[in-house]
Amino acid sequence: xxxxxxxxxxxxxxxxxxxxxxGLLAAGGGLSTGRLLDAYRRGIFPWFGEDDPVLWWSPDxxxxxxxxxxxxxxxxxxxxxxxxxxVTLDTAFEDVMAACADPRxxxxxxxxxxxxxxxxxxxxxxxxxxxxxxxxxxxxxGGLYGVAxxxxxxxxxxxxxxxxxxxVALAHLVWRLERWGFELIDCQMSTTHLASLGAREIPRRxxxxxxxxxxxxxxxxxxxxxxxx
Numbered sequence: 001x002x003x004x005x006x007x008x009x010x011x012x013x014x015x016x017x018x019x020x021x022x023g024l025l026a027a028g029g030g031l032s033t034g035r036l037l038d039a040y041r042r043g044i045f046p047w048f049g050e051d052d053p054v055l056w057w058s059p060d061x062x063x064x065x066x067x068x069x070x071x072x073x074x075x076x077x078x079x080x081x082x083x084x085x086x087v088t089l090d091t092a093f094e095d096v097m098a099a100c101a102d103p104r105x106x107x108x109x110x111x112x113x114x115x116x117x118x119x120x121x122x123x124x125x126x127x128x129x130x131x132x133x134x135x136x137x138x139x140x141x142g143g144l145y146g147v148a149x150x151x152x153x154x155x156x157x158x159x160x161x162x163x164x165x166x167x168v169a170l171a172h173l174v175w176r177l178e179r180w181g182f183e184l185i186d187c188q189m190s191t192t193h194l195a196s197l198g199a200r201e202i203p204r205r206x207x208x209x210x211x212x213x214x215x216x217x218x219x220x221x222x223x224x225x226x227x228x229x
Contacts, residue, residue: 005029005056014043014058014204023059030054031119033126040147040154041215043208045188050113060204063187063194065155070174071198079164080171085134085141087172089224093124093131096143100157112157120156123147127222129156134169142166144173146185152214153177154186170197172226180220184210 003012005028017025025044029035031054039045039056048055072080079085097120101112123129124145131145142165144158153173160166177185186207187199 002026007032011039011042011044011056014060014208017058017060023057024055025058026056027053029056031115033119033122033128036119036123036147037128037149040149041211043204043211045154045156045186046116047111047188048113049111054115057188058204059189061190061201062204062207063190063199063201064207064210065174065185065187065194065197065199067174067178067183067185069198069200070171071196072171073196076164076167076171079168085136085162085165085168087169087226088133088135089173089176089226090124090130092133092140092143093129093145094121095140096131096133096145096159097121097157099140099143099159099161100145102159120145120147130224132169132173134165136162136165143169148219149211150215150217150219151180151182152184152186152211153182155188167197176224176226181217183214186211 002024003026005026007030009029012026014025017023031046044056044058046054047057097112097117120129129145129147132143133140134142141162142160144155144166146153146155158166187194190201
């Protein structure tokens with residue numbers, strides 16, 4: 001059993017998360033800005049289907065991408081050098097979320113519900129959530145979005161409408177975050193796709209130590225651009 005959170009209830013310790021399903025910690029509590037930011041600071045994130053209550057997760061181990069470990073394959077390097085895509089920051093947050101919410105061919109639905117979209121759009125308007133867009137001939141070809149606290153970036157979702165578009169967006173984000181003094185991107189759950197880009201699993205306790213350290217550092221305020229910093 002997991003606890004049901006009312007609006008004012010604190011999160012339980014992440015050590016109480018279930019082993020099966022891995023990392024499930026609590027339900028309920030809503031998606032207010034304060035609740036979401038508190039969750040990320042504690043290494044917790046929401047993930048649930050359209051017919052489910054809000055579910056909160058903190059898996060152990062945790063999939064992360066150290067910025068210095070980004071794997072740029074030869075094909076990705078060619079895509080970057082070709083300048084096939086132009087990349088922007090915080091230009092089309094809602095469009096990126098909508099594209100990430102489109103059901104994948106191998107999935108029956110989406111976890112990016114209207115309530116999630118509303119909550120993260122509010123975070124973006126307050127400068128806490130950010131998007132990266134890859135454009136081709138004026139059309140949105142791929143991208144990603146996530147949450148930033150201090151110098152810690154929590155990746156949420158990415159999409160591609162053209163081959164390599166989201167990978168190009170990620171590479172540009174990594175290089176920009178490195179310039180701003182970030183070290184780490186939270187990738188949440190382990191996937192072969194993320195592993196191919198250099199992400200790897202670390203113990204949750206180690207992850208939480210990094211979050212506590214990086215989230216306290218001064219970050220990049222407001223709307224992100226490639227000209228900032």
